[in-house]
Amino acid sequence: MNKKIYEMHAQICKVFTSPKRLEIINLLRDGEKTVNDLAEQTGVLQANISQHLTVLRQNNVVTTRRDGANVYYKIANPKILQACDLMREVLIEKLAENETLAKRIS
Amino acid sequence: MNKKIYEMHAQICKVFTSPKRLEIINLLRDGEKTVNDLAEQTGVLQANISQHLTVLRQNNVVTTRRDGANVYYKIANPKILQACDLMREVLIEKLAENETLAKRIS
DNA sequence: TATGAATATTCATATATATGAATTTAACTA
DNA sequence: TAGTTAAATTCATATATATGAATATTCATA
Numbered sequence: 375m376n377k378k379i380y381e382m383h384a385q386i387c388k389v390f391t392s393p394k395r396l397e398i399i400n401l402l403r404d405g406e407k408t409v410n411d412l413a414e415q416t417g418v419l420q421a422n423i424s425q426h427l428t429v430l431r432q433n434n435v436v437t438t439r440r441d442g443a444n445v446y447y448k449i450a451n452p453k454i455l456q457a458c459d460l461m462r463e464v465l466i467e468k469l470a471e472n473e474t475l476a477k478r479i480s
Numbered sequence: 481m482n483k484k485i486y487e488m489h490a491q492i493c494k495v496f497t498s499p500k501r502l503e504i505i506n507l508l509r510d511g512e513k514t515v516n517d518l519a520e521q522t523g524v525l526q527a528n529i530s531q532h533l534t535v536l537r538q539n540n541v542v543t544t545r546r547d548g549a550n551v552y553y554k555i556a557n558p559k560i561l562q563a564c565d566l567m568r569e570v571l572i573e574k575l576a577e578n579e580t581l582a583k584r585i586s
Numbered sequence: 587t588a589t590g591a592a593t594a595t596t597c598a599t600a601t602a603t604a605t606g607a608a609t610t611t612a613a614c615t616a
Numbered sequence: 617t618a619g620t621t622a623a624a625t626t627c628a629t630a631t632a633t634a635t636g637a638a639t640a641t642t643c644a645t646a
Contacts, residue, residue: 384499390489
């Protein structure tokens with residue numbers, strides 16, 4: 375049955391329901407970063423960033439590498455970025471469509 | 481700022497956090513279907529399917545067309561299916577990777 | 587081993603979501 | 617217009633998630 379895969383799919387998508395996690399994902403686009411890097415660049419409390427990173431790691435969206443006191447996080451699979459980009463395009467297209475509609479009405 | 485787009489992106493991803501909605505999306509892959517079609521093919525109560533379709537429609541994942549007593553639902557943008565497919569591939573790849581790992585250990 | 591810097595965890599609370607049951611609304615047809 | 621089928625809504629309840637504050641853990645180095 376596909377049931378199990380739908381559940382797993384739903385589960386991993388929960389990762390993407392937080393703006394902060396999406397921001398983290400976007401920041402990791404260019405390569406690996408430490409927890410502190412991410413806390414600074416987002417302006418979010420370190421503890422909270424760490425919590426979000428835990429969610430990302432538990433769902434295999436990121437992988438980690440420890441180097442001394444630092445832990446480096448990176449995107450586990452480039453297809454994740456592709457999927458995110460596609461959804462962003464869908465949003466942009468919809469916004470553009472609504473804008474066109476608004477102009478036509480006015 | 482990107483903040484708004486992250487929030488919108490997070491919002492639309494909430495749609496994909498339900499196995500039932502993912503199943504509905506997959507059933508709509510081949511073309512439009514009525515609420516009843518979907519209720520039958522999933523074995524889910526009509527009211528519940530309708531609730532999920534409301535979520536899908538509110539987030540512009542599907543569009544509707546009424547024909548008499550029937551309401552036909554279809555995927556609003558093919559990129560949504562592409563994004564879903566990519567995430568599914570990520571899952572499959574991860575499963576395959578874990579399987580390989582399991583074999584190597586045993 | 588004591589200190590400091592980097593990460594992670596726990597806990598309490600507020601908020602959001604999913605579901606079934608019951609009801610309502612909408613549209614067709616006899 | 618009464619009855620029927622299709623779809624949507626409301627409501628109550630159970631469950632999940634996000635957050636900040638406080639605390640703990642990990643690792644390097646003096």
